[in-house]
Amino acid sequence: MASRPRAQRSPDRFADYRPETQRRIAAARPAIRLAWIAGSLFAERGFGATSIRDIAAAAGVAPSSVYSHYPSKDALLVAYLNESHEAAASLLRTQMLENATRPPADQVAALVAFATQRFLTNPGSSVLSRAELRRASPESTAIARRMRADSAEFLAGVIRRGHASRELHAPEPPDRLAITLLSTARQAAPWLQRWPLAPVDVIADALGEFSRRIVVSSTRVDAAPLPRLSGRPGTSTRERILRAATDHFANSGYTSGSLRDIANSVGIRPPSIYEHYASKDHVLAAVVELVVGWRVDAADRATSRSGDHDVVDVVVDLLRDLVGISVVAPEPSIAVDAEFDHLPASLATPLANRHRWMVETLAGLVREGRAAGRFHYAEPTPVVVFGVLAIAMQAAWLVLEDPRLDPAGLVADSVSYALRVLVTD
Structure with a gap:
């Protein structure tokens, strides 16, 4: 863990996004493009620290133009999450089709590597689905939960098929295992910012390979008592x-x-x-x-x-x-x-x-x-x-x-x- 400034966007704030997503944003209506700009700012600065004026400035329009499309900052977040969800689902479906003929362990590795790379190159995919959404509206939180559930279902389906064919041996329920693998991929984003030990593609491929080992193996440790933490805040x-x-x-x-x-x-x-x-x-x-x-x-x-x-x-x-x-x-x-x-x-x-x-x-x-x-x-x-x-x-x-x-x-x-x-x- 090292103190580092939060990542800043390049003049083209979508330059790090996948080409398919860039094309989607370029073809979007002005209102939807505003939502993508807002999402990138929320990820970069934080939801609470970003104002409508900031979003308008990044988009090159007057604040009144933003309000003509969205009544509030939260409405912008909802729109961004919906757009991001649709884009992610489309990309995941493409990944599933491209890897459909590969063994289940290879499919798991490819999907986790893909998810990790997306989280690492598009911080909004990680930050906004977690820390930022804990301070947003119930509607935003519900969308984020749906995003996580849909992504996990893609991966859980592969794990189920691997269990059925006896090619995967992890004893945990596929749904829970998929959620954990994707949660680990999200966790990699803030950690890589503080511990920049390798390029994004190296980390993504490594987490994909680690996921392969997790789903093909049945190694287990027994449950143990939870640790007692000293110095927890008292009543003073x-x-x-x-x-x-x-x-x-x-x-x-x-x-x-x-x-x-x-x-x-x-x-x-x-x-x-x-x-x-x-x-x-x-x-x-x-x-x-x-x-x-x-x-x-x-x-x-x-x-x-x-x-x-x-x-x-x-x-x-x-x-x-x-x-x-x-x-x-x-x-x-x-x-x-x-x-x-x-x-x-x-x-x-x-x-x-x-x-x-x-x-x-x-x-x-x-x-x-x-x-x-x-x-x-x-x-x-x-x-x-x-x-x-x-x-x-x-x-x-x-x-x-x-x-x-x-x-x-x-x-x-x-x-x-x-x-x-x-x-x-």
């Missing part, structure tokens, strides 16, 4: 501020509100926050420090055990802790992974260095397992660790998107998927 005013800020950043985003909103949630006057935190940046830094501390503690425990235990067992326990943190504390985990880039370098750098140590600890254990012949992979270790962590961290989103999920079962599933990336049957 400072801790209540931290807890309210965590919920605010996870659900509304860093840019969408103010310390006044956080103070109102706590039931104190806004100036009282300054008795505990110097600024909103410092509140976010406290949230990040909490989660980074939990992750570093997990790496510390793994390091202390690494000389006396089997390396596979040590990696499994570390991954159980990392996934467990995401599952037990999804709001702070999401606040960190979605909002970290807003921290100034003076606050971000020491936290990023601590988080990097956790990543390097996992990478060292993975290399050790590979040298001992326990792990088998052809990709560079940093790329493999990137994929494993994307699997681990995406669990926080799954918990919030479907509260019915069994937390211990979700941890066991996620660790099993990560282990299949490292170990083949």
Whole structure:
């Protein structure tokens, strides 16, 4: 995790989109093109930080022209999501047809690689379907859920056919497995911004290959008790501020509100926050420090055990802790992974260095397992660790998107998927 500015669009804000999507936008009516422009701005700046005036300026029209097509910013988001959904469905159908004669494992790899590349090159596909939609209207959220469900159904259908032909051996239900694979692909977008270790096509192909290993393998780990997280916010005013800020950043985003909103949630006057935190940046830094501390503690425990235990067992326990943190504390985990880039370098750098140590600890254990012949992979270790962590961290989103999920079962599933990336049957 490193502090990086949010990605900025080139003068042609659709230059990174796939050619089919570019042609669709170029042929669109002015109102629909406005929706695409709005979607790209929401992804780049955040829904709350983008105004109708910003959208009009990017489109080269007056704000009144925007209002002649859409009554509100939310209506623009709804229109963008509908257009994006139709474009994605068309592209997925094309991918399905192009790969229809290939074995199911190859189809899974191709579809996940395609989805990953789309998320990485079009941030709106990732950001707006997750963090930004948590602060939009119920209608927008419903469209986003339909988008995710439709995309997952394409992939789940392939997995079902692979199960029926006994070419795929993953024991998890196809629907749940498909959702997790696509959720991991979405998680790759913010992680690659902070950890630019390889070109987009390399990461996309790697996540496709990792998905292949996940669906062809039946390797499983048992469920285990969820981790106990020390230092969770208590009842003091400072801790209540931290807890309210965590919920605010996870659900509304860093840019969408103010310390006044956080103070109102706590039931104190806004100036009282300054008795505990110097600024909103410092509140976010406290949230990040909490989660980074939990992750570093997990790496510390793994390091202390690494000389006396089997390396596979040590990696499994570390991954159980990392996934467990995401599952037990999804709001702070999401606040960190979605909002970290807003921290100034003076606050971000020491936290990023601590988080990097956790990543390097996992990478060292993975290399050790590979040298001992326990792990088998052809990709560079940093790329493999990137994929494993994307699997681990995406669990926080799954918990919030479907509260019915069994937390211990979700941890066991996620660790099993990560282990299949490292170990083949």
